[in-house]
Amino acid sequence: MSDDAAEVEQPRESFDRSAHVYDDHVGFNHAGAQRLVGALPQREYHDLLDVACGTGFATMQLIDRYPVRTVTGIDASAGMLEQFSHKLSRHPDITATLRVADVLDMGVPARSMDLVLCTMALHWFDDRAGAIAAMAAALRPGGILALLGPGPGHDAQFVEISRTAVPPILPELADSILSNEIYPDEMRGYLRLAGLRELDLWVERRQRRVSPDQYLDRMRAVASHLWAHRTPDDRETQLARADAALCAAQTDGAFVYDFTKLFVVAEAPESR
Numbered sequence: 001m002s003d004d005a006a007e008v009e010q011p012r013e014s015f016d017r018s019a020h021v022y023d024d025h026v027g028f029n030h031a032g033a034q035r036l037v038g039a040l041p042q043r044e045y046h047d048l049l050d051v052a053c054g055t056g057f058a059t060m061q062l063i064d065r066y067p068v069r070t071v072t073g074i075d076a077s078a079g080m081l082e083q084f085s086h087k088l089s090r091h092p093d094i095t096a097t098l099r100v101a102d103v104l105d106m107g108v109p110a111r112s113m114d115l116v117l118c119t120m121a122l123h124w125f126d127d128r129a130g131a132i133a134a135m136a137a138a139l140r141p142g143g144i145l146a147l148l149g150p151g152p153g154h155d156a157q158f159v160e161i162s163r164t165a166v167p168p169i170l171p172e173l174a175d176s177i178l179s180n181e182i183y184p185d186e187m188r189g190y191l192r193l194a195g196l197r198e199l200d201l202w203v204e205r206r207q208r209r210v211s212p213d214q215y216l217d218r219m220r221a222v223a224s225h226l227w228a229h230r231t232p233d234d235r236e237t238q239l240a241r242a243d244a245a246l247c248a249a250q251t252d253g254a255f256v257y258d259f260t261k262l263f264v265v266a267e268a269p270e271s272r
């Protein structure tokens with residue numbers, strides 16, 4: 001990576017770039033959000049906060065099942081919020097507040113939410129424990145936090161390909177994949193610190209079969225900030241090497257990789 005900190009992009013810059021195609025490339029995440037929402041205790045979820053909501057597909061799953069009255073969505077990327085805003089405009093009965101904000105400074109009143117959702121975002125936050133504490137603070141007594149993130153060993157096959165190549169292919173992506181992993185015990189520590197009670201926590205490992213193009217399109221949609229410091233030529237070279245290596249690693253015409261997710265449902269105590 002470049003030593004020049006000014007050239008290092010933040011995740012929101014990737015998401016600003018990919019917002020218009022994001023949903024097309026993360027279909028498996030939609031399915032995960034559906035399973036997370038399906039695992040919630042049956043309650044009245046009137047006031048919902050979606051943290052790092054992106055294009056809002058977790059919220060959209062919830063709206064389909066529960067009579068939500070207010071949706072607050074915060075995200076670092078204005079482009080992602082714009083996509084979410086289009087979707088919410090089809091629900092004039094819901095009062096929506098979408099704003100660009102950091103997870104540690106959401107501007108949400110304490111104890112105002114029945115449900116806080118956070119899907120596929122915790123791994124991008126510098127302070128995971130602080131982020132969970134901020135989400136917990138927004139919950140009413142008895143409110144629910146529902147979280148989905150990358151679990152241990154996700155995309156391990158790409159990490160192996162990257163690290164065994166000489167020189168390594170997109171090493172910044174492999175490093176990021178490993179540092180993004182969230183372990184169950186790590187998560188339990190964050191919940192304890194935030195004063196939340198674990199209701200359900202599980203790791204799901206599925207094997208995905210995709211074309212090399214689909215794999216790289218997903219990485220472009222979620223992580224292009226990682227290689228933005230490279231020159232355009234170098235970027236093309238790295239992506240072409242990644243494509244060739246993924247093609248060589250195909251089994252029966254597909255690149256097969258582990259798609260591992262951590263799911264969490266936790267509750268704020270009735271008295272705090």
Ligand SMILES: C[S@@+](CC[C@H](N)C(=O)[O-])C[C@H]1O[C@@H](n2cnc3c(N)ncnc32)[C@H](O)[C@@H]1O
Pocket residue numbers: 011012015029033051052053054055056057058074075076077080101102103104118119120121124125126222
């Ligand atoms: C992979 S997307 C997930 C979006 C959505 N929740 C989903 O499930 O598709 C990660 C989101 O986190 C946002 N993000 C990253 N860092 C953030 C921060 N510190 N505060 C708020 N949002 C952040 C990005 O802008 C991006 O929209």
